[in-house]
Amino acid sequence: MSPKRKVLFIANPISGPGAKLKLPALITRHLDNQRFDWTIYKTKQRGDATERAQKAVQENFDLVVAVGGDGTINEVAQGLIFTTMPMGIIPNGSGNGLAKHLGISDHIPTAISQLNDSQTTPIDTGWFNDQLFLNVAGIGFDAQVAHAFDNHDRRGLLSYIWLSIREYLQFTPQATELIVDQLKVKTTPFIITIANGSQYGNNAFIAPHASLEDGLLNLTIVAPLNIARCLTFPYKLFTKSLSNSKHTQLMTAKKIVIHTSAAKAQIDGETIAAQATNTVEIKPKSLLIFAPKI
Numbered sequence: 001m002s003p004k005r006k007v008l009f010i011a012n013p014i015s016g017p018g019a020k021l022k023l024p025a026l027i028t029r030h031l032d033n034q035r036f037d038w039t040i041y042k043t044k045q046r047g048d049a050t051e052r053a054q055k056a057v058q059e060n061f062d063l064v065v066a067v068g069g070d071g072t073i074n075e076v077a078q079g080l081i082f083t084t085m086p087m088g089i090i091p092n093g094s095g096n097g098l099a100k101h102l103g104i105s106d107h108i109p110t111a112i113s114q115l116n117d118s119q120t121t122p123i124d125t126g127w128f129n130d131q132l133f134l135n136v137a138g139i140g141f142d143a144q145v146a147h148a149f150d151n152h153d154r155r156g157l158l159s160y161i162w163l164s165i166r167e168y169l170q171f172t173p174q175a176t177e178l179i180v181d182q183l184k185v186k187t188t189p190f191i192i193t194i195a196n197g198s199q200y201g202n203n204a205f206i207a208p209h210a211s212l213e214d215g216l217l218n219l220t221i222v223a224p225l226n227i228a229r230c231l232t233f234p235y236k237l238f239t240k241s242l243s244n245s246k247h248t249q250l251m252t253a254k255k256i257v258i259h260t261s262a263a264k265a266q267i268d269g270e271t272i273a274a275q276a277t278n279t280v281e282i283k284p285k286s287l288l289i290f291a292p293k294i
């Protein structure tokens, strides 16, 4: 029999919309204990997950599993990027966009059992002004909603819907110029999203054709919404049909430069400051992911 794989779970104890996770009991029950030896580390503060993941690379673990929302997954990935240590994911956030793209269940016991039958695959990573994103970065309305969400005390899909309506009423589009590889694009958009994965989370497909393995960024530019399009845009987003919208431009590129007066951006759902000039790049196959077959 081959030796057991040593797994470190890095879990954010404050993430997730619901009741606190009973992780040890769930892992004991659903992970194949004949094949995996495991230990759990609970993060103590922001940034902690990156440090713990970096240390795990020096120790004799075979796999690190991030347990939390997209913020925690991003932090664990920062510690593992460009190494040979694969990252598994147990999604416990509000949107779980990357996990959904990878076919990892939102149901935590199922996501743990999926580890028994996963494989290691290299994926691309996105970089927004040298900050790592795995799933989606954006400027415009999505950054405004991410900022409102950061300052909101409730998590979950309903909070997203409520904040989206509230922020829509206050949103002002900003003039923006992009250089998409060599092509210049001028726009005053509702949303500019630069995607590596295909969805924000909750099956909201902002970049319906995005692949994590194609070495390309997927750019989605959504024009400002009038009242009628407030209904058709979410419909197209959730039915993966944004490519049928004449108000939405979809492009791919290796490098995108964004000149904007917007103050905020979001990367993997966390708000950061946008600069006057922002450079977004892709690093092909730079992170090993342990996930169900994609």
Ligand SMILES: Nc1ncnc2c1ncn2[C@@H]1O[C@H](COP(=O)(O)OP(=O)(O)OP(=O)(O)O)[C@@H](O)[C@H]1O
Pocket (backbone or CB within 6 Å): 012, 013, 014, 015, 016, 017, 043, 044, 045, 046, 047, 048, 068, 069, 070, 071, 072, 073, 075, 092, 093, 094, 095, 096, 155, 156, 269, 270
């Ligand atoms: N022990 C901790 N105390 C406070 N904050 C923490 C702790 N551990 C991690 N964090 C921070 O919590 C933030 C939110 O984490 P995460 O995105 O995983 O959960 P979430 O906000 O519930 O998920 P989602 O954004 O999908 O709703 C991250 O920025 C992370 O750095």
